[in-house]
Amino acid sequence: MHRNPDPRGTCAHEETHGRPVDGDAVESRARAYAVSKGVPFTPMRQSVLALLAASGKPMSAYEIAEKVSDARKLKAVQVYRALEFLQEAGCVHRLASRSAYFACDHLHGERETAVFMVCAQCGAVQEAASELVARGLRGAAKTTGFRPRHPMIEVEGECAECAGTPER
Amino acid sequence: MHRNPDPRGTCAHEETHGRPVDGDAVESRARAYAVSKGVPFTPMRQSVLALLAASGKPMSAYEIAEKVSDARKLKAVQVYRALEFLQEAGCVHRLASRSAYFACDHLHGERETAVFMVCAQCGAVQEAASELVARGLRGAAKTTGFRPRHPMIEVEGECAECAGTPER
DNA sequence: TATTGTACTGTTACAACATTACACCCTTGA
DNA sequence: TCAAGGGTGTAATGTTGTAACAGTACAATA
Structure with missing residues (x-):
């Protein structure tokens, strides 16, 4: 898993890669899901999603914890909780091959691959x-x-x- | 990763699942690869491959370290080294979704999926x-x-x- | 207003997976 | 003989992910 110390962002094109996904669209989806579940779309969830959407690239939970620009320093476990919600909402997917998470503004149907x-x-x-x-x-x-x-x-x-x- | 404490072998059919792969075939492939690289096919590599072939199911590196029936108790790092060789040889694949390794007696061409x-x-x-x-x-x-x-x-x-x- | 229930937050601890570093030991070949 | 290259053994550490629990916020209800 650590064959490359930082598998994300080691390319010469780093700046041009990882085109941001539509942050607003993805956040609306998350909000709608929160409403449908009767749970709040908290600032924590919002921050994590916003960071992932803006970066447009897969990030590890620990990387997210570091980069969430918030006064407090997040612990990984807090990030995992936010990610769990966002994955349920379908806004974030986990890349098993890299143990990383990324925002996605597509809606995936049950039958789609x-x-x-x-x-x-x-x-x-x-x-x-x-x-x-x-x-x-x-x-x-x-x-x-x-x-x-x-x-x-x-x-x-x-x-x-x-x-x-x-x-x- | 730890959603299920032991994702391998928790099924009622445990005994009937994981049909062993052809251990001899897979070992020949490993030996041929070793020869082609001018490196030895050591007992360590042989034990790990034999265990995986016999079990026929994906196992984590730590599980392999426990189960290799050998006088000594293997450390994970030793298993990872053997697995690295076996993966290069094409005899073993890693399942990213489970962080587990399994033997495979098929030969995968470059163009195959x-x-x-x-x-x-x-x-x-x-x-x-x-x-x-x-x-x-x-x-x-x-x-x-x-x-x-x-x-x-x-x-x-x-x-x-x-x-x-x-x-x- | 007081109470209760529910879900989020913050923190600690730990389990599971994987790599780095280094000393040692072989074998091969000059 | 001895140097080079690779395998082994061992310890330490890094990375990823969970469990458990106390505290907080907020809405519903008595």
């Missing part, structure tokens, strides 16, 4: 929803009786910008 | 190579200029046996 393409160099995440992949998955599953649950897959690779940059 | 279906209940892994998924991935990648590197994707779900078992 989201493909997250993670750049191994700069850590930027691009998203796609491929019907072909979804069908392939269903086909592969059918032959074994397997029932896919979380239609979210991660693919490592190299983004267009980093591919054009031989060495950073 | 391996799909690993992981049962959320019993932890068993089933494998498929879907051309449809591969094409879908290439298509999704093409639109963004992304270049997939590690054609290995993980899907969580429920295996046929566990699906037939409402509660364990």
Whole structure:
């Protein structure tokens, strides 16, 4: 997991990568979810989401704790709690391959298969929803009786910008 | 990561799951790789691979360290070293979604896309190579200029046996 | 107003996963 | 003989994630 001391943001294009997602849209979704659950959309949740949306790149919980610009210094456990809510709300996803979290302004249906393409160099995440992949998955599953649950897959690779940059 | 204290082997079908992979085949591959690299296929590497092949299920490095039946008690770091070699050799894969490692007797070509279906209940892994998924991935990648590197994707779900078992 | 219930916050402690660093021991080959 | 390269053993540490518990805020209700 630590093959690269900081797998996020080590690329020459660091500044141009990680295009911010639509912070307002994503926050509205979170607020709507909070209302639907009858729980508050607290400043803590708002700060974490805003940071992730603005950065537009995956960040570890500890990185988030450091960077949330707030007088107080957050503990990781507090960040995890906010992330739990935001993941339930569908505004944030966890990248298992990097143990990192990122904001996402797409709405993923139950039947959809989201493909997250993670750049191994700069850590930027691009998203796609491929019907072909979804069908392939269903086909592969059918032959074994397997029932896919979380239609979210991660693919490592190299983004267009980093591919054009031989060495950073 | 610790949502389930032992995500591997908590299913009623524990004994029948995790069919062993072909230990001999997988060991030959490891030996061939060792020869090609001019490094030895040591007893340490052999034990770890044999355990994984026999169990046929993903195991954490610490679990491997405990279970390697050897006079000595292995430290995690020793297991990680063996796993590193075995992954390079293509005999063992890491399941990012579970931080676990498993032996695999398939040979994955550079262009192939391996799909690993992981049962959320019993932890068993089933494998498929879907051309449809591969094409879908290439298509999704093409639109963004992304270049997939590690054609290995993980899907969580429920295996046929566990699906037939409402509660364990 | 007082009480109660619910959910968030802050803090400590710890469990699980993974790497770094270093000393030592082999084997191979000059 | 001895230097080089790689494997092993060991300790220490870093990173990621949870559990448990006390305190706080706020709304609903008596």
